[in-house]
Amino acid sequence: MADSKEIVPLTWGPGFIDELLPSSQQISLLFQLSYLCLGKFPKLERLLRMRAVETQLLFKSSEAVMLKCVGTSQNLVSSLFPMLITATQKNKPILAVKFLEKARTWIVDIIQEVEKMVQRYETLNKDVTTTTSDVNTEKKETENALQKLSKEHQALTDALNELEEQLKRTTDEIEEIQKNIDYKMNALQNAARDLAAQTQKFSIVASVVPFIGAIIKAAKESEFVPEATALIKRLESELNDLYSSKSTAKQREWSLQLQLIDKRMTLAKLQVDLGIIPKPTHLQDVQMYLSKIQKILIDLKGFWENVYSLLGIIKDKTFVGEDLIEEPELREEFLQSISEASKMWGSFGVSCNKSVQIFQNQSKDAYKFLEIDPSSLCIEEWQKQYDDVKKQLQDLNVSSSCKTPAIEK
Structure with missing residues (x-):
């Protein structure tokens, strides 16, 4: 059977979409806010439209990649696993090896496609950075009108500074919690690996079910090595507490971000009315959420690489040169x-x-605002569009990504 020392559980599970959904929605909504703020400046409007269309197309390509993940998952369930069962029951290792190698070719294809997506997100993020720089360059040419702004501008600036300081403290708190989560998760994976090294049964589970949640479940149900299973249960409980704290802090962070968005839009409207280009803060936030989706894809690539390795271990250690009968x-x-x-x-x-549906909805409907010329909007219609975007942002569930990594039983 598989050498348990080679089994390295990966922190991954179906919950990855909890981060993907709000991030993809935040990107389109923040693009729309930027469009409303900068649409009266033709050069910047063209740049924003270009970046938004590129994002829309990238989401369409991401949808196709995730569809491949769906197909491969289905093939594993409907094709590979039944063949492994048949090969095991009938003692036909050659047949098992054949199908394992076939499955590994599916996975190589996915790894390559995901890698391409990661690179495209990297390129898009750099392009958004360039656009942000272009906006700032144009902004300098209009700042001579700043002196015309009233005391309302100073009051808004002071309020923004205070909110930004609160946000920074909250973000620092989340980063510290995440460091503790990473530390505990590493300890949990080490405990699971050590248990696999001590029990053949657990080693088998870790080989064919490369999801951290399933591995935790198997450990908790194991009747072997009580000390190891007790450690795993304790670490999971500590992780649950940390994720709960992170969820609370994330919700507080998002509340502060919403307040900042609102005050920045008020300030932007004051500036636009005087012909001043506002700061491209929403574009900077777009970059942050693009990076989050890129991180999800990097983790997805690592997951499939891990699956590729595990299938190779099953092939080499279970079916090559062994008689299961x-x-x-x-x-x-x-x-x-x-x-x-x-x-x-x-x-x-x-x-x-x-995730396919998430990318599909974003690529299909979320960028319809590009069909409207923002410079043609009257004050009432501009306000209506802004209020609609604001409500959508308020309705986002950003704390769902702080769930524990364990697969729900």
Whole structure:
């Protein structure tokens, strides 16, 4: 069977869409706010339109990549796992090796496609940075009108400075909590790996179900090595507390960000009315959320690379040069693990399908604001569009990404 020392559980599960959904929505809404702020300046309006269209097309391509993840997950459940069961029951290792290699070719293709997406997000982020710089350059040419602004401008600036300071403290708090989460998660994975090294059954589970939630569940249900399982349960409980604290802090952070957006828009409107180009703060936020989606794709690439390696381990250590018929107990454990893997991969496939819908909705409907010339909007219509975007931002659930990484049982 697989050498347990080679099993390295990856912190991944179906919950990745909890971060993907709000980030993709925030990007389109912040683009729309930038469009409303800068649309009266023709050169900047063209630049914004270009970046927004590029983002829309990138989301369409991301949808296609996630659709491949859906298909591969389904193929594992409907094709690979049944063939592994048949090969094990009938003692046909050559057949198992053949299908494992076929599955690995599917995964290589996905890894390459995801890598391309990561690079495209990197390029887009750089382009948005350039656009932000262009806005700032244009802004300098209009700042001679700043002296015409009233005391209202100074009051807004002071309020913005205070909110930005509160936001910085909250963001620092979240980063510190995340450091503790990473530390505890690393300890949890080490504990799971150590348990796998001590129990053959647990090693099998870790080989075919590369989801941290399933591995935690298997450890908690294990009757072997009580000290190791107790450690895993304690670490999971500590992680739950940390994720709860992070969720509270994230919600507070988002509340502050909404207040900042509102005050920045009020200030921007004052400036635009005087022909002054406002700061491109919303574009800077777009970059932040693009980076979050890029990070999700980097993690997804790492996940599939891990799956590729695990399938190779199963092939080399389980089916090459071994006769499972002579190990009936381990054979039964392997078959049970395959059954469990089918459930987990089914859940993962559902999440990938949800991500397809997220990218599809964003690429199809979220950028319809580009069909309107913002410079043609009357004051009432401008305010109506802004109020609509503001409400959508307020309705976003940004704390759902702070759930524990364990797959829901």
